[in-house]
Amino acid sequence: MTAAMAPTLTRTAVKPFYFNTSAHLLRITRQKATNLAELLQALRECPENSIFQHTFRTLQEHHFIREGFSNDFAHWALSSCNEPSLAENLASVDVREFTSVAQLRECFVQIVEKFLQRSPVSATRGARETFYFCAADTIVIPTSFVAHSLPEFAEGLRHVSVHSLHHHFIEARLRLRLMSNDFSQWLLEDLGLPDAARQLNRIDIYTATMENVRQQILRIVERALL
Amino acid sequence: MMEPTQSQLAGEVTSQAITSPEVQHPSAIPAPAPAARPERRKKPRIRQTPPEPVPPPHLDDYKGIVGEASIDELRFLANGLKGKTVKMVNSTAVGGGVAEMLNQMVPLLNEVEVKTHWEVITGGNDFFEVTKAFHNALQGSDYQLTQQARDIFLMHNQINSQRIQFNEDFVVIHDPQPAALIHSRDDSRRWVWRCHIDLSNPSREVWEFLAPFIERYDAAIFSSQSFTRQLAIPQYLFYPCIDPLSEKNKELEDSFIQKVCDEFGIDRSRPIVTQVSRFDRAKDPVGVIEAFKQARKYVDCQLVLAGGGATDDPEGAAVLKEVLEAAGDDPDIIILDLPPWCALEINALQRASTLIVQKSIREGFGLTVTEALWKGKPTIAGAVGGIPNQIIHKLTGALVHSVDGCAYQIRYLLTHPDFARQLGHNGREHVKENFLMTTNVRRWLLLLRILAGQSK
Numbered sequence: 001m002t003a004a005m006a007p008t009l010t011r012t013a014v015k016p017f018y019f020n021t022s023a024h025l026l027r028i029t030r031q032k033a034t035n036l037a038e039l040l041q042a043l044r045e046c047p048e049n050s051i052f053q054h055t056f057r058t059l060q061e062h063h064f065i066r067e068g069f070s071n072d073f074a075h076w077a078l079s080s081c082n083e084p085s086l087a088e089n090l091a092s093v094d095v096r097e098f099t100s101v102a103q104l105r106e107c108f109v110q111i112v113e114k115f116l117q118r119s120p121v122s123a124t125r126g127a128r129e130t131f132y133f134c135a136a137d138t139i140v141i142p143t144s145f146v147a148h149s150l151p152e153f154a155e156g157l158r159h160v161s162v163h164s165l166h167h168h169f170i171e172a173r174l175r176l177r178l179m180s181n182d183f184s185q186w187l188l189e190d191l192g193l194p195d196a197a198r199q200l201n202r203i204d205i206y207t208a209t210m211e212n213v214r215q216q217i218l219r220i221v222e223r224a225l226l
Numbered sequence: 227m228m229e230p231t232q233s234q235l236a237g238e239v240t241s242q243a244i245t246s247p248e249v250q251h252p253s254a255i256p257a258p259a260p261a262a263r264p265e266r267r268k269k270p271r272i273r274q275t276p277p278e279p280v281p282p283p284h285l286d287d288y289k290g291i292v293g294e295a296s297i298d299e300l301r302f303l304a305n306g307l308k309g310k311t312v313k314m315v316n317s318t319a320v321g322g323g324v325a326e327m328l329n330q331m332v333p334l335l336n337e338v339e340v341k342t343h344w345e346v347i348t349g350g351n352d353f354f355e356v357t358k359a360f361h362n363a364l365q366g367s368d369y370q371l372t373q374q375a376r377d378i379f380l381m382h383n384q385i386n387s388q389r390i391q392f393n394e395d396f397v398v399i400h401d402p403q404p405a406a407l408i409h410s411r412d413d414s415r416r417w418v419w420r421c422h423i424d425l426s427n428p429s430r431e432v433w434e435f436l437a438p439f440i441e442r443y444d445a446a447i448f449s450s451q452s453f454t455r456q457l458a459i460p461q462y463l464f465y466p467c468i469d470p471l472s473e474k475n476k477e478l479e480d481s482f483i484q485k486v487c488d489e490f491g492i493d494r495s496r497p498i499v500t501q502v503s504r505f506d507r508a509k510d511p512v513g514v515i516e517a518f519k520q521a522r523k524y525v526d527c528q529l530v531l532a533g534g535g536a537t538d539d540p541e542g543a544a545v546l547k548e549v550l551e552a553a554g555d556d557p558d559i560i561i562l563d564l565p566p567w568c569a570l571e572i573n574a575l576q577r578a579s580t581l582i583v584q585k586s587i588r589e590g591f592g593l594t595v596t597e598a599l600w601k602g603k604p605t606i607a608g609a610v611g612g613i614p615n616q617i618i619h620k621l622t623g624a625l626v627h628s629v630d631g632c633a634y635q636i637r638y639l640l641t642h643p644d645f646a647r648q649l650g651h652n653g654r655e656h657v658k659e660n661f662l663m664t665t666n667v668r669r670w671l672l673l674l675r676i677l678a679g680q681s682k
Contacts, residue, residue: 021299025672026463028451064655065621079619129614132451134463137676141302143295161295 008150008224013190017182019145019156021164022171024057024136031133036081037123039073040112042133048101049135055095055104056174057136060166063210070206071095072131073108080127086115094206095170099177140167150191154221162210169213170205183217187224196224270489276567282333283471285664291470292664300664303671304338306680312342313392315407316400317357319346323466323593324400324422327666330469334667340674345390347404353382357403360436363429364402371431383407396674399443408442416677419443420464424453424590424611444677449591450612462673465615466591467666468600468657473569475600478577486574490530490560497527497640500579502572502597504533505545505563508588510608513629515552515559517585520633522558525640532562532575576601581639581646585632586610596661599623599653604646606635616661622653 078087145156363369383406589611
């Protein structure tokens with residue numbers, strides 16, 4: 001019997017799902033910005049894991065905030081440069097629309113470039129606080145949770161840390177190079193549940209805390225179990 | 227949950243609760259009449275001597291706070307370091323934040339079988355006078371570096387390098403005092419310099435003297451991005467942290483909080499605004515009083531300024547005098563000069579507070595802010611030093627730059643309790659994520675693994 005043919009409650013996955021998590025250490029890089037012109041320059045030159053830190057990772061670090069926080073660049077543009085329209089544009093960048101850090105970097109560069117073309121006077125106006133570029137050094141860590149079936153998957157989801165959720169649900173697209181995540185890929189390919197996989201990809205991570213995201217994922221998985 | 231016994235609270239008074247007769251509020255819009263004020267003791271009962279030290283906690287004790295998954299992560303990270311050894315070196319075994327941190331960190335690293343040994347350097351008065359001057363100069367004070375000071379610094383580092391064996395896989399040197407021990411390194415070991423002070427504006431002479439030592443390390447660690455210098459070695463960010471199980475931060479029974487408030491004559495039926503800090507101009511206690519007086523024209527509240535340092539520091543005594551003058555005979559301003567072992571009382575005061583203020587105009591990392599956030603308190607703080615790392619304006623607290631800004635935030639948060647509650651909630655989560663002892667254990671384990679070549 002293939003995975004897709006058995007009832008979801010008893011269906012055994014083609015491959016088990018191993019819940020991992022990732023731990024990151026912040027490294028302070030050479031780049032810093034005291035105005036928007038320097039931000040643009042640093043965005044072009046900084047290492048890729050700096051872009052990763054100030055977008056994907058900062059979202060993880062602030063997983064408890066429901067609204068008003070998107071990425072460090074947007075936050076700095078508003079709080080230190082007092083440029084609300086630039087901040088709005090930067091904040092609207094959704095990391096889930098990118099499968100590589102290079103694409104994400106290019107997007108930020110273009111936004112700042114366009115803004116400075118429209119408002120060249122803003123380029124060298126001093127920011128209240130310096131923006132220090134950091135980078136994340138990462139180690140992937142296994143957890144004790146392994147799912148061979150949907151009930152075991154739900155059990156793992158209930159217990160793993162929010163960092164594990166972030167690792168599989170948000171950072172995964174950089175590994176997969178797909179507009180998807182580890183959970184959806186497993187539900188689709190190893191359990192034959194395309195609807196649940198699709199629904200997971202529609203969860204809005206910018207208007208919910210990671211704990212809310214966990215509850216939304218669980219609701220979708222529990223519905224699939226019915 | 228531990229609570230001090232009555233006998234711990236009883237005894238002779240060692241602090242002053244400065245009180246004064248009630249006066250009419252100088253309000254433009256009169257605040258509501260306060261409820262009957264609790265009688266304030268002229269001599270509040272507090273512990274007269276430091277409590278017995280408690281044994282350090284075990285990792286499992288933190289499970290209820292950070293979750294089992296987080297503790298499992300630490301054990302997994304440590305597995306990759308089994309058999310590795312670490313030596314921590316600093317300049318003092320007791321007193322000060324570094325010794326306090328090492329007292330907690332070293333047992334936790336040993337518990338996960340990363341064998342960690344802590345060594346304290348020795349030196350004469352001449353050495354510690356020089357290093358104290360270096361410490362101040364590196365944080366911006368004027369200083370003339372003499373050849374004699376250089377010689378004393380190098381001689382004592384040399385003596386210590388002959389006395390201390392460096393056979394461990396990793397050697398971590400804390401702060402500038404032992405920095406020249408790097409002369410003892412051999413290439414088979416990894417050496418890290420952990421800098422706990424702000425190097426953003428150092429004396430050029432002192433920094434140029436120390437920098438060649440620092441650049442021989444494999445990595446440096448700073449407490450904030452803004453505290454760093456340009457160096458040719460990797461620099462990592464380790465925020466200072468608090469221990470959620472310490473007397474200063476553990477959960478308290480409400481009956482104990484009430485008892486402390488009663489002792490100090492604090493009325494819990496009215497809003498309480500508190501600043502906890504040494505009587506030090508850098509903490510701007512007089513500015514806090516001005517902000518409080520401005521805010522109280524519109525909202526009823528009391529101000530508690532709780533601190534210490536006035537008895538053993540001439541400048542502290544002078545600042546306390548200025549604070550008393552600024553407070554005048556206002557019955558709603560309660561000034562408490564507490565001895566350093568009153569951690570439980572400080573904890574209770576923070577937990578009793580409606581808002582916490584830390585209106586510093588210069589600051590290190592600002593661990594009193596971390597403590598306030600951990601207690602879920604809406605916190606207003608000066609945007610200096612490491613405070614912006616902790617307070618994201620309007621998300622985890624309120625950053626201010628002036629007395630007027632501080633007054634406005636006091637008014638706003640006291641009159642918008644839902645928003646204030648959300649800030650308090652976010653602040654606590656921010657601390658849980660970034661500024662707890664367990665997070666720092668994780669950072670150390672990660673760094674050791676990275677230095678051992680085990681990162682992604």
